[in-house]
């Protein structure tokens with residue numbers, strides 16, 4: 001059985017319903033000597049009842065943070081903000097830092113806090129201008145330093161830590177494909193890992209694209225075996241300490257994925273106390 005900690009703190013259905021958005025971020029006066037872009041990005045902390053959810057997704061590369069955060073973002077009506085996507089958008093641009101970033105990302109290393117925070121603050125400001133409410137953060141924070149900077153400017157209600165065995169993570173990363181045209185993510189890996197030392201086995205069917213995307217599939221340049229292993233090493237070194245950081249704050253919800261999306265999604269909703277919310281949304285649709 002998957003180990004699920006049922007979360008009963010702020011993420012209840014009533015909390016989600018109560019979450020009314022009020023734009024909270026304002027850009028402070030420009031200061032050319034500011035050490036970090038967030039220093040200029042002042043946010044008024046709002047009571048959770050006056051805004052939408054502000055959650056963080058933690059988990060190793062390939063665990064499925066993007067998949068589950070994206071589904072929850074549709075369900076809850078909050079933006080899914082993935083710093084990996086922001087970095088890749090920057091790579092695809094002709095901006096001055098693109099070349100420097102390509103090298104770092106293709107080695108599986110972390111981009112500097114300054115760059116990633118600048119990209120995130122730009123994204124948050126653009127969302128604010130559009131009247132966005134709350135967020136699901138995926139891929140940020142990735143270090144204790146980033147977590148401390150984030151804590152200095154905004155409240156995080158809940159941190160969802162998704163977990164899978166390392167052998168599954170590597171297979172999943174190597175099977176990842178993106179449609180070069182529509183940008184959707186797929187996975188061609190068929191995973192069947194036997195249970196060991198009392199831990200359950202895991203099976204995941206491939207997530208295949210429709211025929212219209214089939215000939216346009218591309219693999220991320222950082223999804224080679226060597227780079228994936230380096231990203232996992234860096235995750236264990238730099239990002240795993242975040243688990244204790246948020247556990248000590250009573251915000252961490254651990255979730256061992258029991259399998260692919262069909263098995264994991266209902267259980268994740270249950271752990272988040274969102275299962276009834278999902279049913280009501282489906283009936284209303």
Ligand SMILES: Nc1ncnc2c1ncn2[C@@H]1O[C@H](COP(=O)(O)OP(=O)(O)O)[C@@H](O)[C@H]1O
Nearest residue numbers: 061062083084087105109110111116139140142
């Ligand atoms: N918070 C962050 N801090 C530093 N680098 C980041 C951050 N988020 C993303 N990146 C960079 O973007 C790359 C891709 O990120 P992401 O798509 O989240 O990949 P994954 O979770 O599969 O490793 C990372 O390997 C890293 O170079």
